[in-house]
Amino acid sequence: MRTGEYKIQAGEYAAVVTARAGALRELRHRGRDLIVPFPAGGPIPDFRGIIAAPWPNRIPDGRYTFDSVDYEVPVNEPERACALHGFAFGTAWTLESRDESSVELSCTLEPTPGYPFSLHLTVRYRLSAEGLHSRVTAANTGVDAAPYGVCPHPYLLAGPAPLDEWTLQIPAGSFLEVTPDRLLPVATRSVAGHEFDFRAPRAIGATEIDHAFTAVAFDAGGRAQLTVRDPGGTGVGMAWDRSCPWLQVHTADKQPPSPSRLGLAVEPMTCPPDAFNSGEDLVRLEPGATHEAAWSIFAA
Template sequence: MTRTEHEISFGPYTAVATTRGGALRELRHEGRDLVVGFAADGEIPDYRGVICAPWPNRLAGGRYSFEGKDYQAVVNEEQRGTALHGLVFGAVWELLEHTASSVRLGTRIEPGDGYPGRLDVSVDYELRADGLHSTVRARNVGVEAAPYGACPHPYLIAGPAPLDEWSVQIPATEFMEVSADRLLPEGMAGVEGHAFDFRTEKVLGSVQIDHAFTGLIPNADGLAAVRVHDPSGTGVELEWDATWPWLQIHTADKPSGPTRLGLAVEPMTCPPDAFNSGTDVLRLAPGESHEASWTIRALSR
């Protein structure tokens, strides 16, 4: 039987990657969960830990045009009429490489009615002393140019307290306003004076977020990071570089059942519905590649 689970470890860190969606299923530091996990079989709930490509977030009606041709992707978020999170989250990825502390998984996107390109997509997960370093790569192995965007989809866990009690720092000066019914872009707004202003760390409280942020504020190393702390002093950080100019934050609010289990922190190469707006969409010509990396690590006060 083909293995779907691949465990890695380094020092106090352990992780499990799965060939289902190329997803990060578990990440722990000294036995403490840093991400919301899911079962070893069955469907992946809420897109936890998957790789979203060749577009992140929502695509209105699943429709777009690229270089004079129209495409219709499958609408998989029926209640909002959108094509959500690309084409590879439901794929069974292939194991490409596995060591004690790292794993590489890969899949291929084929051209069709919903997408013009043939892409090889891979993700590396590597544990080091300072956390989990991940990289998603895409290479156009076809004969047609293709639009491209990506994001990881982890839900971070700061500690044992409820989400409302966690303190959060989000290094962003702007956010995308969205429609209440479909969560599609309606314009940009500054965070100054808004409930979404987390440039300085503060308690999240009852604030509900499912929005894209930009105007990211890098540190001296050119990196940006979302930091989340539990009142107990434990915490978690997701750090990324300038190849991701956008960031989706979701407080994981659910109308029924378990809600607000973690904070989704999703660096994005382009914003929601980018294949229609054109904002920050990458054009991969035949033979061209793109890669982008991020790191998740444990924090403590």
């Protein structure tokens, strides 16, 4: 295994986690990819498998206000002039512990002019006979309250058929309408009667999705689950807890010559896009406080 990469295994599952971005690079069940992998070494394409923190999704123009103070973080999505997926992905994570079936990594987010807060992040990946279980813990090690949000960024693979032929079920009653050019929030709408209504499983078809969903249906145990299935009979599911009331889904549409619709990005989020400005479901992490979010990926 390459330096800074950690292979874990349990039952019929195997995964590779990398210190780069604390990312999930591979996840396989019986040798079949459950996520779109990325190569060892070099850049991580399309944020595959990263931990997006201290905010998920985007902040327009990189500008936000917190506790009546204006801040500006670097824009890393120039085509939409947004700050995308925080900056923990640019950090090399440190190995904290490892055994045959689990690995734990951590990183420290030092204060910057645009985010003058101190956070210590830990991600634990654990395989079992039921799949991969991930948990991110954020601790505020500074002296001021910090705005915070997090999400994973895997691209799920149902099987070998084209994504258009996959059957998708999303347990969400509403979605966030966004502007077509910059994908900035407009209003929350019901999925009823809309092409984004996947509450009952159906084929994705030509539908293009890059939207956040909410009004998530959690079961009595506080768990929600998305599934996507290939017509050949294979599938993959993702489950998460109430720490993530939002879910970004993206059909990974690209303009030629880039390969398009390679997988389905599924991102349980603690808050919606631009929560650093709207404040909606934004985590206010007080000094000394911690926050946890958890999710799982499994063959379905």
